[in-house]
Amino acid sequence: GDSVTQMEGPVTLSEEAFLTINCTYTATGYPSLFWYVQYPGEGLQLLLKATKADDKGSNKGFEATYRKETTSFHLEKGSVQVSDSAVYFCARGPTSGGSYIPTFGRGTSLIVHP
Amino acid sequence: DARVTQTPRDKVTEMGQEVTMRCQPILGHNTVFWYRQTMMQGLELLAYFRNRAPLDDSGMPKDRFSAEMPDATLATLKIQPSEPRDSAVYFCASGFGTNYGYTFGSGTRLTVV
Numbered sequence: 497g498d499s500v501t502q503m504e505g506p507v508t509l510s511e512e513a514f515l516t517i518n519c520t521y522t523a524t525g526y527p528s529l530f531w532y533v534q535y536p537g538e539g540l541q542l543l544l545k546a547t548k549a550d551d552k553g554s555n556k557g558f559e560a561t562y563r564k565e566t567t568s569f570h571l572e573k574g575s576v577q578v579s580d581s582a583v584y585f586c587a588r589g590p591t592s593g594g595s596y597i598p599t600f601g602r603g604t605s606l607i608v609h610p
Numbered sequence: 611d612a613r614v615t616q617t618p619r620d621k622v623t624e625m626g627q628e629v630t631m632r633c634q635p636i637l638g639h640n641t642v643f644w645y646r647q648t649m650m651q652g653l654e655l656l657a658y659f660r661n662r663a664p665l666d667d668s669g670m671p672k673d674r675f676s677a678e679m680p681d682a683t684l685a686t687l688k689i690q691p692s693e694p695r696d697s698a699v700y701f702c703a704s705g706f707g708t709n710y711g712y713t714f715g716s717g718t719r720l721t722v723v
Contacts, residue, residue: 528709539614539701539714547709585653590708597666598643598712602652 498523502586502601509576509608517571517604519560519586528589529553529562529569534603535582543571543584581608612636616702616715623722628690631718633702634683642685643712644670644677645701656700659685692722 503518521529528547532540544553549564558573569586586601615634623629635642644656657677658666667677674693679685689696699719705712 528711530711532711532714537716539716540703541714542711545709545711587711589711597655597658600653 500601505605525591614715635704639704
C-alpha cells in the first residue's frame, strides 16, 4: 500500500550545520507532498509543500524538491539553529485512484546544539 | 491566522469513565481528521470526515470509540469506557482539497489511570 518512509532519528547537529532529512514515498499516481514540523507540546504545523514533480517547496530556510524519478522529498536546510529543534514529519497527500487518506511518516527528531 | 481549536487541552480520568474531546475546525474546511499520537505507534489515523460525512474510521476501536460531526463547526471523539491504553495525545486536523495540507489543533493529552 501507499507509504512514507523517513530516516530514523534523532538527528543531532551543531548550530549552523547543514541538515538533510530523507523521505521516500510510494503511491499510486502523483500525490502532493508535505513536510510538517512539531514543536514540543504542540500540534503539527505545515512547513512546506510541493504539488507536482520538480516543484520545490520552501519556507523559513527549509527546502524540499519533489523528485518523481526517485520518489523522494528530502528536507534540507543550509544552516540550522537551536530553534529548529523539533520533530519533522514527511507526508503524502491523497491520490486519485489510490488512497484518499494522507499518509505520514513516523517523524524524525532533530536536536540542534549551540 | 485561523486555528483549529481543541478542548480540553489536558484530561486525566479514571479507567471506565467516558471521555469526550471536541474540535472546532477552521471555517470553510471540508475535511476533518482525528489522529492519535503515541511514542510507540507514532501518528495513527482514527477517523476522517469529508463534508461532515464519515469516510473512514477503520483505525478506530469500534467497541469503545465513536466520532461525529454534528455540525460544520464541531467534531467530537468519544471514548466509552476509557482504558489506560488509550492514554495518548489526540489531534484534530482540518483542511480543504488535497493540495493544501492540513491545519492541526494543539491536541488533547489524555491520561487514563
